[in-house]
Amino acid sequence: MGKNKGKSQGGSPSANTGNQQSPKSSEKPKQSEPVAAPAAVPDAPAAANVEQITEQVNNLHLQNGEEANRDDVMAARKAKAAAKAEKAAKAAAKKEADAAAAAAKAGGEASTAAEPKQNNEENKDAERGGPPQSEMSKEEILAARKAKAVQQRAEKAAKAEGKHKQDQTQQLGQKEDLQSKSNLKQASSSPNGNEKGVRFVAHDQKETRDSIHNAFKPLFDRCESGDCEGPDELCLHFMECARQFISQFTWDNEEQLGTMMDDSLSMTLKAITQTDRYPLPYAMGNVVRQLRKEIMQVGRNAMTKRHLLEWLDDSEQQYFSLANSAISQHLQGKIAAATKIITYDWCPVVNHVLIDSKTKGSLKKLTVLDAAKNGPGVRHLTSLADHMGYVEYGDLTAVGSIFERGSLVLLGCSAVLSSGRVCLPKGAFQLSLVARAANVPVLILAPTYKFVDRAQAASRFALLGKTPLDILPPDLITAIVTDIRLLPPSSAPAVLKAKALDDAN
Amino acid sequence: MAQVDAPAAHDINEIRTTFVHNLAKGHTRENSLKIAQATVNYIRRIIALEKYENIEDLLNVLRTHLRYSISLAPTELVVRNIFLIAMKLAREENMRVLVGVDKEVGNPYDSLNTLWKAEENSANASATGKKMRKGLAATIKEILVELDSSRELIVSRAVLQLNDTVLTYGVSSSPTLRFFLESARRTIKMRQILSVSSQLDDHSGPDFTSSISLRDVAAAMTDVTKVLLPVSVVFPDGSALMPAGSLSIAHAAARHAVPVYGLAAFYKIAPYYSADAASAVNAQAGIGLPVKLADSLRHRVILSPVFDVVPAHLLSLYISNSGAVLPSHMYRLIADYYHPEDLTEEL
Amino acid sequence: FSCKMPPKEDAKNQDAQRLSAVIIAESFEPRFHPITSDKSFGDLAICDVRGIDYSLRWLSRCDIANVVIVVSEKHAPAYHSIESLWKGVFDCVTLVICQNAHSIGDALREVESRNILTGHFLLVPSPISFCSSTLENQIKAFKQRFKKDRNAVMSLIYSESRGDGTCVAINENGRMMAFHSQSDPSQLDSETNEFRATVTIRNDVVDTGIAICSLQALAHFSDNFDFQTRDEVIRHILVNEDIMLQYVNVDVLPSFESAISVFDYSGLIRSNSQLISRLFFPLFPFKCNKNVLINSGNVITSGRQRVRIDGWNSFVGENVSVGTNVFVTSSSIAKKCTLESNCRIVESIVSEGSVIGEGVSLDQVFISNNVIIPKGQILPKKVVIGPNVKLNGSIKVKEGSFISCTPPDEDIEDSVETEKLFDGVYSWIGKTGRDWWSGEWIGREDDDGDDKKDDNKEKEGEEAEDEEGEYDVERVFTSEVLDSLRPALTDKISQETARQIIVEINSSKIAYNISMDRVAALLFVAFLRMPDNNVFSNLKKRMDNYIQILRNYYSNRDGQLGLLEGLNEHLSSNRESFSPLVAKTIHHLYEKDILTEESILGWHEDLEKNDPMIPLVKELIEWLEESDEEDEDEEE
């Protein structure tokens, strides 16, 4: 495999030899430092091939460049973990000494470091080190600091149960060279090569999981186990994870903090979306886009983690609590006028509105439908358990017998497309059709962060998998209720512009 | 419904109890052919066991029995239809006894005759009970034959064509529809038969169909070329009672300009109109929720309608055993099976 | 009464034979007598239909050959019509008329003596029993069991409910190990109280009263003349398991099937509203020659008239005159009633010919025939109004009381306190916590006269009513744990004792089937409850002594959160004494590595802003956070 790659790069015979060697071995640091770094591959020759590519990549394709960095950040992280674990495995007494040794080695002639992790570290550090000339001095400092870090980690690791870690060590060990291989592929090949690299990741769930930043693992697991009620919950959870991620993420160099954060984040996203094979749920996609915009700011113009966290907090407020109350504000009048509110499936926004109008006493009759009985819609009923008024519940078969004079249909949605079409839970289409026939207005409740600049919707989403969605054409929609105001579907693009959600930025 | 035929008891009241009881017994609604057959058998027993001097008596007897059964199963309109058919046959039998077989009897639906209405029913007073009983028994029996044949007749109306993608609903509960599809498959090569089910991922549909759930219909409709729906009752204006959920299917079809066909054997053609929408709302199935949840929702209204009223303009064609009929022409068939006098009776 | 009986068959092909059903048409419940007066309990109308007709309708769906209706002599006449009405549906309907039956026991003895039962039978202990299921599988299962082992004499039909039901111990193959009619495991009365892993305790099910029995089960009644209720027989079988080798099975209906049989007023109301909301579908209010219409909102009307009421899930009989703005929900209004304007009726039953005055509001009230509730009369919940009572609109009615035209007659008078409201109107209230509305009355005196037990049983019963059964279980559990913790011990406990303690705690955990995290919480509550823990020095000492136990339960994060939760609960119960100790305790546990900082912080975050705990632990948390900051910096 690696061999062919070597050839394809028109690599020298040394390339092959290099590939035959175990990735753990290392040599010729001088060469490897500035060069092999981007690919984060232990064996120099392969790296040598990679060098040219990465360079041009770096020049032409900033995107790919980042990828490369990201990959080796990954490698580095793993290496650290490995080190940590190994230390753990050894007796507590010995570990200080070891760490010291590590420090010494690093501090001294780092290039001749024995352990692979060392090597990786350096590659990375060097690469970070920017202009080659300044690298010696730079590297020394870095090495020293890194050693310290290793030591601290080692202590921590030792404190925890060593056993369980040890197994991980093996895994990581294997993972490491797999990883580096795939890195090699990714870095060293054009987009389609990229594809290969991805398939490599994609074919193994565990693989994917491991390449996700710890902070986001809970999100991933939750979706794997399939207990995710929909895009809104997902978004919230993502923001939570993002908070974790940001507070956990550390980087020595303030300037680079932002970029590094973004790198590691976008790597996680890559893993989640299986390199953009499946789009993120649209709403979430927006959040991510915004977040990354902010993150890139970090390190520059006095933007710090704290700011970032604050930003997260108030955007969460904006997207959810504020948007919801705004929407229900817009609706109160209409609900008060309606004799009966009809909703379908579960949507937190709708629920918020319902509860709001219940407390305001404007809610009269309520009908909740589900695709099938005992579905998500039941949550509406339980949340309104104390409502004394008339509440009816049924499945889609009841759609013919629920509409009466003065009814009003409220639907949540997972996205509003720029074409004015709306993605919402399957079955809502039929509901709207019958509503239309009964002259009952259909309102879509959509906080602005659910507007996406796309004309077509994907059938399958990252994390949410094949969420059954209907695409509701604009002519069946009476109005879209956003946190700004009530809008006709046709003005979706305007919202995108206003909220700077369109692809322009 | 364990046994639809009335048991071999000889007390008419017992038979009646058993009959109406069986109607209301099943957890899921029995398919209407069975109900129709049960009704015919019931009527045969009435004719055999009840006492009546002349046609008026007989009609009254039948009416009382009818009232009784519809009071206990108000939504089984098929029972009504069969009874009314029987009444018409009774009248004809009476005429035959009175004025001899070959004598031409004016069509009661001829407008001028209806205007005529000179109550020359004096003839009815004449005691014909004994004579009728025998002949009537035979004619009523013929209904059974017609019922059995109705399926084949319906099937013979080929509406499906090569490479059709057919969408059906409630196949598992409508043997007629199933039968129709099976025989259609033998002759025509269809691209696909989608059988819609009101549950999510339930694959109870016949194996030659691919099951989808009701919520997928709108999406699936894009590549459907024909929609086949079972009919519970057709009203003279061409609107119909269909299994709940059909309405949304019909609307989806209309949106994609897909023709909708309803399978309606003769005994499903009602000569009267649905008393407001109630008759449709009326039939409610079990609530279909786990007890725990159901009990906590005890003070909520759980909707589980059995029927939808599908307006005529959403239907393209009815396939009945006497041919394919436009909804707006459904009323034509009424004259074949019912007598106007019976219809003016409030039931 | 004539009847063609199936030929006597020997037990071998009993499994081929279709079951018979035995319906007890009488209620031997003294509280029902005043309202049924001259009629049998089976004649009591629900939605204008005799209760027993529903039961028979249900049975007719089941695979039942013969029906045996047991009715007392004075009510017999009415039942001949029932017999003739239904004999078309079953192979045979038999009336068993008994002279002076005072309990189900007597009734069954009567049946036994007639020996008209030839094989297994379905016991329907109350004439008002509905079930949505045909019990097909349950019957099959019973037959199979019985074929294998003749000692599987009875199988009880349970249905799922919201944890306010019976509490029963079942082993892996559905065999009943212990049984109690309150949802209080501590009173699981069974001699063999060993709880193997295979035994599960369910309090999320409720006894429907319906049972499939073999003739052997019936024999128990005739053998033992002082058995009054079915439950006594069951106890008898359980207790003498090792002698008679017989046993009882519990068959829980699938989650979509529901069943109920009525023994008290709350049951009556419940069955009524459940019937209307179609829980027992296809069972439904039905009436010959009267169109029963379901109008939108599931308002069921009988007859041709069009009533206009607000509300839903309700039944309105024929010839009911309804004023304007009348609200009726989850209730049934029998025929010929009058609802004047603005009255509000929720979860109640109004029987034939009664008048509800303007603006009167009923909630969980049972009103018998020809009652007049005038304008302005206020009725609390859970009140029963006897037949022909005319209230004057101003009298005070106590919750849970029974209002009658007559003073109680001798068979009940010593168990109620009577109060004359005004001439011709008396208020009865059950003595010693006996609730007129719900709970068991019958067979209690004969139990074994242990009244104290009964009373607290009664109380538990009520608590169960208020769905505090769970809380209750926990209370008992905690106290048990407290014992297991051996408060007496003062010095460090040995490995051995630690192990024992843990075992004991776990066993009680199983016994009350408490979730792990609750155990964590309750254990610590118990721990804190130990004597003179209010002095920190003692508490500290204890913590050190029990360190092993604590380690065992609080190794993981959830456990620790549980611990802190427990701490919270303990604080809430005895604030002033404990609040000063809180911070110290937590800190000490932290020192001892029982609690990790993350779990503490996590717990702290989850507290409400106004939680009294916050101020107590303020410094501690700050301190922790600092230290946290520090090592984060280190990592930089």
Added chain:
Amino acid sequence: MELEALKSNAISNLNSLMKNEPNISTGLAAIKTLLKTLEISKATTAIELDAELDAVVSAMESTDHSSTSIRSASNLFRKFISLAPADLIDQPDFVNILNFYNNRGRIFIERVARSRDLIGKFSRPFFAHSTRLLTHSYSKVVLSVLRKAQESGVDLEVFVTESQPNASGKKMHEELTKMGINSTLVLDSAVGYLMERMDAVIVGAEGVMETGGIINKIGTLSIAICAKMMNKPVYVMAESIKFVKEYPLNQSDIPEEFKYRTSVRAGRKDLSSEHPEVDYTPPSFITLLFTDLGILTPAAVGEELIKLYT
């Protein structure tokens, strides 16, 4: 000359009938007048009789009463009475025939008198509690149908259009309120605004055409179109004596004598400046027709007409 006499007292007859019996339908009045002519007829041959009847009909049409109804009714009447067994026709003495015709006529009339009740009976199931109906102009059939519904304990909400130019809606409104039916008088122009709140539109008809469409007071068409747009059913109440052998293709194809009162038409060449009395509502806008022959779909009407006139 005596034809003239016939004409004159036919007219006076008709007018008096219409005046003295406010509830009588124009059609019924017409056939009663015809019956009178039969009774007093001295005709000795079928031809003479026909001549007399023709004269009377034309006379009645020359009055200002809705000539649509008059024509349909008289056609039907004449068709009906002449429906005689063959053996009777070739009787020498025309008197017997006259007598025969007479009692046929009586039967017919009593039958026609019953038709409104029948319509009321048929339409009964279509009205539930608090049904909101929109009706147009003044129609005796509609009035009687609503009365029937009201009597059977259904409380309706009726909205009546004023229906200018002659504001006949006012009369309707008054009648309804007199019956204690909750009625509201609305502007003709308010139809669009009201329609979404209605459950059904219910109108009478001056004449039911072979197309299954109807000719009725001007404004009916616009209401029907509006109703169709908002998926509301349009029910037409019409006795079978209003069935006309006429097949309008569109508005301009409506016969002039239907469009304008005779007085207006009298000796006028150009009517373009005149405001028409009626408009033609095509079958596609009509849900059902309630007639004494039963409830018919527009498609069925043509058929009934064929049965009637062949």
